[in-house]
Amino acid sequence: MSSSCYPETLFHQLILENATKHGKRDALIHVDQVITFEELPGLVSKMVTKLLELGVNQGDIVLICLPNTIWYPLLFLASAKLGAIMTGISSESTPNEIQYSLEESGAKVVFTNEGVAVENAWSLRNVVVEVVPENVKTYTREILEIEHLNVETNTIDSFLLAPFSSGTTGSPKCCLLTHRNFLASTFSLKNFLFDQLLAQSSLRTLAFLPFYHASGFWALLLCLLEGCTTVIMSDFHPILMMDLVEKYNIDTINIVPSIANVFLKMGMLQGRCPSLRTILCGSSALTKERCKRLLSLFPQVKHFIQGYGMTELVVLSCVTPIGDNFEHLGSCGKLLQGFEAKLFTHKTGEMELFLKSDAIMKFYKNGTPNLDENGYLHTGDVAMERDGFYYIVDRMKDLIKLNGYQVSPTEIENVILTIPKVSEVAVVGVEDELCGQLPKAYVVLEKDVDELLFRKHLEHTMREKLSAVKQLRGGVVIVKDLPKSASGKGSPTKREMSSFKDIHHQRISHMTASKSTTMNESDEVLPRTPNDKEALARLLWINQCYEAMPSSSKMVVFDQGLLVHKAFNGLLAQSTRHVLLSDPESGGKLDGIFSVTDFIKVMLKIYRDRATAGENKEKNELDMSQIANEEIGNLTIRQYRDLVRREGNLKSLVSVDASSSLLDAACILAENRVHRIPVIDTNDDSALFILTHKRILKFLWLYGKHLAPLEYLHKSPKELGIGTWSGIRVVFPDTQLVDCLDILLNKGVSGLPVVERDTFKVVDMYSRFDAVGIALVNRLDITVKEALAFKSQGGPIQNDERVVSVRDNESFWKAVNVLVDHNVHRLCAVNEQGGIEGVISLSDVINFMVVQPGSHLRNITPPKKHWARHHVGDMNDKELREILLTNAANFEQESNSSSSASVSTLPVSQNSYSKHQPSHH
The missing domain is CATH 3.10.580.10 (CBS-domain)
Structure with a gap:
């Protein structure tokens, strides 16, 4: 163990070495598929063989475009064993988004399924449309060489995972997280929280947050490391979730505020999920009042833990401590061991949270630095600290949080600007009780543009180029001009837009490519x-x-x-x-x-x-x-x-x-x-x-x-x-x-x-x-x-x-x-x-x-x-x-x-x- 309280070893090796200790215990369950811990190393070796057959080498990036599946962690461990780097994107991605992800990551191989629309985005790369390692011939000599390769050439500063993040501004960027980042983050959380939780329960968890999302995937890896059972859901539905919690005696679930809001609206949860003891909630703040209402639905829950984090630091930097007795509901908790924090006061008086840790990556794949000259990450979040507890009170960064997903306004704006006759556009997040925030666009058109034709063109373009989570479910407003920042930039923040008077109120169109908004508008039906x-x-x-x-x-x-x-x-x-x-x-x-x-x-x-x-x-x-x-x-x-x-x-x-x-x-x-x-x-x-x-x-x-x-x-x-x-x-x-x-x-x-x-x-x-x-x-x-x-x-x-x-x-x-x-x-x-x-x-x-x-x-x-x-x-x-x-x-x-x-x-x-x-x- 190093002075930094994490071992100087490779992260995936810890998981595979620990797997042998847990024997026949179920590691992963998905529908009717079960993988035990003793089966895990062998399946990973077979998956390594598949990657070798596809020409994957050390340093290559493997892109996963799948819903949650039992093969996701196997692909991660196999890639790590080869010295390759895994990245993931939503299986709902459009061909346009997939093409962007391929170019940004430089992926050599794509794992997906036949349900994903791929069009010409795959033409230059290997595409694997099913993942069944049992059918792969094992080449023992090659696997032994791979293990030898890992020992000699991989270090804890080698890259391990390359998730996408919108960062604090701009379009999604490919992060580069190392073994050291994962070790520092994981052992900080183990020492602060999870060792205590494991001492109180078996930690059987249900995984429904997407695996391409930082919090969803890290929780899965922690369970593999600690010998805990994970039941996987490909698609979240509250009734199915509760059925699975009761069937498998799940004691821990990981949620985001939008899922909490679904529970609050259901109104028939009393007596459900008696085995549930711990709820972890991240992504964005859940108000104190909503925390209380949620706990009233699950009185059997002993621990309600909130946290704060970013993809750039693997998962979390602040967590509610065990034994808090719900005294600090609404807080994102205390700073983890191994993190340094400071609140930097801007000229506006806002205090932005800066963080430093071995858990934080240094730069993005495109070379953009992630840290300042003093080694601090500028989070873009306005925070306050009271009695050692941190509270996120606002957001400076250009980012929309929808159902736990990061949505980049810049990415949406760039798509809208491809439409002829669009002069300017600003996309902001508007509050929504169920989803957290919804993207809303303010558009300036050139003169003599038929608005109805524009809206039809906009709807078609959005559906073609952006996935459902990025659709303009908050509405579209046609305006004569946009408020400018002090620098003259025509991309206002949410606060600037909140004071901006809509001059064409009658033209607000809750235009959407998602049927969920259609359902909202048809409540009378x-x-x-x-x-x-x-x-x-x-x-x-x-x-x-x-x-x-x-x-x-x-x-x-x-x-x-x-x-x-x-x-x-x-x-x-x-x-x-x-x-x-x-x-x-x-x-x-x-x-x-x-x-x-x-x-x-x-x-x-x-x-x-x-x-x-x-x-x-x-x-x-x-x-x-x-x-x-x-x-x-x-x-x-x-x-x-x-x-x-x-x-x-x-x-x-x-x-x-x-x-x-x-x-x-x-x-x-x-x-x-x-x-x-x-x-x-x-x-x-x-x-x-x-x-x-x-x-x-x-x-x-x-x-x-x-x-x-x-x-x-x-x-x-x-x-x-x-x-x-x-x-x-x-x-x-x-x-x-x-x-x-x-x-x-x-x-x-x-x-x-x-x-x-x-x-x-x-x-x-x-x-x-x-x-x-x-x-x-x-x-x-x-x-x-x-x-x-x-x-x-x-x-x-x-x-x-x-x-x-x-x-x-x-x-x-x-x-x-x-x-x-x-x-x-x-x-x-x-x-x-x-x-x-x-x-x-x-x-x-x-x-x-x-x-x-x-x-x-x-x-x-x-x-x-x-x-x-x-x-x-x-x-x-x-x-x-x-x-x-x-x-x-x-x-x-x-x-x-x-x-x-x-x-x-x-x-x-x-x-x-x-x-x-x-x-x-």
Whole structure:
């Protein structure tokens, strides 16, 4: 131990050495994935191998663009072991923001998932789209060389992490934090606080703050260092958070003021989370009154700890001490050991906090110094000190704090200034009860500019170039001029703008690319009350179908004159479950859907016809070329559909207009018992995209979380009557495939659980789409088990559906979360032994959440929203396409945050990472 009270060693080595002491204790838990401490070093070594294969060397930067995932800390430890440096950004980042981060950091490799919109930002770098180290071949010699490399060339002054920070001014900058910075910060906090907390509890924590954020990631690393269990959440939701706290007996959580505000608004927390003992709160100040109200909701909490810090000093410099007994609520605590502080008085009389410590980095990656000539960091925060406790009373730095995130006004201003006819702009933070602050823009336009056109251009530009957290949710004000500082600079501070009179009050537009603001403005439509069962239905009622349009999707249309056997080849080639059908005799009008179900019908008909004819030798060999020799295979699609029509089994095409409400679409899906529906552009009767139950649920998941948590979400699906709990149709591994296909075709189900005969334990899932594997097997006289063996060998037609289970007593909200997180069509509800108890499908969920409580709303005209300024039918083609693309980009931008990397319950293939070049069809 050095005189500075931290060891002279490498930070990651401490974590890996300590891991062996904690043995089989759970280190990381995420959904159904668990990594123990004894497994940690081996997995890190395998991850090192992956980095080596990608050409990562000492000093290279590895960029992580992922939601919170179990692989995040493994990538960090592997990078450190190589002597490389990790940095992270939000998985919600736009291509423009990603490009900036790549250029600023100089990253050599990017780890992301397929849900992130990357466009051309990745063209010059390696991109890894999945992270599964179990499938990586281990090269022992190389790993030993790496360990030797670490020992000889890395020092505690080597760089370890390069997080982004807005600093005290300007656009986000790449920090350079060393092992020494981490050691100094970590051991200061251990000695002052965490050693005492660990003596009182096991410190089981729930990680929902983003890992690319300093406080979220450092807390994770501390838990790994100290042998504590961390349960990971990819996306924060208060109900799911509380369910996880109770399920895993979490005793410590780390929050920011905006999350505290969510708790205060929920109003139904008494008696929840009995294991919770410690709450840590940082990022920005929480008032004394709000602290008291929060503690009244959690009377079992013994320690409420606030802190103050910056990315530039790893995490914290001031912390509330243990045993304070809530006497200094509202304070950010006392100065940690190893820090020096002074309050510098400016000419204005404001006292800025200056800090000095080994925990503070010296400069940014671009070379900008972080310290003054005396070694002090100028924090940009106005502070006061009383009895050794520090209080942050104001902010001098040009920075907006929103939901715990740092938002740079300069970054937003630079984007707005790219719009033609913008003369000047100033972006400031305006107070918001729920979020802390919201970005608001004051814009000076050149003469003779059409304001409505400008606002439309601004909205499109903001959505295209900046992520959701940076949108102008505080509003946009058009002004004649901006107040100037003494130097003549036209970028006023928040205090200067607060005294500035808006000269165009009537033009204030709470224009936003975030649906959360839409929810705020629709409170009369969407009351935030826990007992309002219609709230989610009204959410779909006031939103039109075009708002769920994907920014990139594949939609294939076949002419009905195409031969059936060629149509099947087309399905295989396009790796799709369905195609739309056009009728050239009616001018190319859409007339139906040709799907995997038709594939099953044809295969079964051929099989049975051959069996009837006694063709035993060939009846089971059914490859594509043989289908071409069959009578039915040489029918045109039109002739085939006529045949199905005569049998009484042909369903008419069901569609919905783009301007119809999403509630209409959900009800039409339910009424017609279909899983997908084309969304039609009424201008030319063309299909814009295919809307599915899965996409509707994702829409509800993303935008419904802004409503008050609904009480019924706490109950189990079985209690609520959601799903099938009796007469469940299953198949066994030795069930003949033809019998399985017959059930899928004739019993109204799209997927069948595969269970063991004796125990009814769920082992797999066979769905309609798996039937395309027949094209590879070329046989039907096989068992379900044999057919399933081809799921992992499907190549371009591989099915992403797999068996995903929840316990039968889990909450409904947990079930919804798993459906979204795993991107599947159904869940198996199982008992403690894994035996099948029920099946919950997407259609069951949608019907319960919106169709049943809200179908009566279809007869009522929804209120007009300001951001849906025109009815789709009133637009010309250009206007419609522009709005559709804008909404699609926003939807995809939001939905990327809910994607989760590497969460499959079955092994992922060797090709689990690749260079990702997105294609737009």
